[in-house]
Amino acid sequence: MGARGRLREHVAEEIRVLLARKRMSGSELARRTGIKxxxxxxxxxxxxxxxxxxxxxxxxxxEVEVADLLPKTSALKKV
Known part of the structure; x- marks a missing residue:
């Protein structure tokens, strides 16, 4: 997978981690954001x-900054 795919997966993983910390489901996140x-x-x-x-x-x-959803550059180099 190319760098674009890795970035996409890292962002999704970070969001899943934050959801777990807040004890929120993906369905609830979808509802609150208005995303299908x-x-x-x-x-x-x-x-x-x-x-x-x-x-x-x-x-x-x-309740985070958009930048908090993005991986650090070093995280992408390790994959």
Missing amino acids: QSTMSRRMTGETAFDMDDLEAIAAVL
Whole structure:
């Protein structure tokens, strides 16, 4: 998988970690952000990439900065 796929998977993983910490489901995140459940599911598995508007909405719901959803550069180099 190329760098784009790795980035997509890392972002999805970070969101899953934050959801677990907040004890929130992907369905609840979809409801609170207004993102369709099917779309959220594909993005949470890394099948499709989140767009910036999605990340902004997700960050607001999770009470973090958008940058907190992105992996550090060193994390991508390790994969």
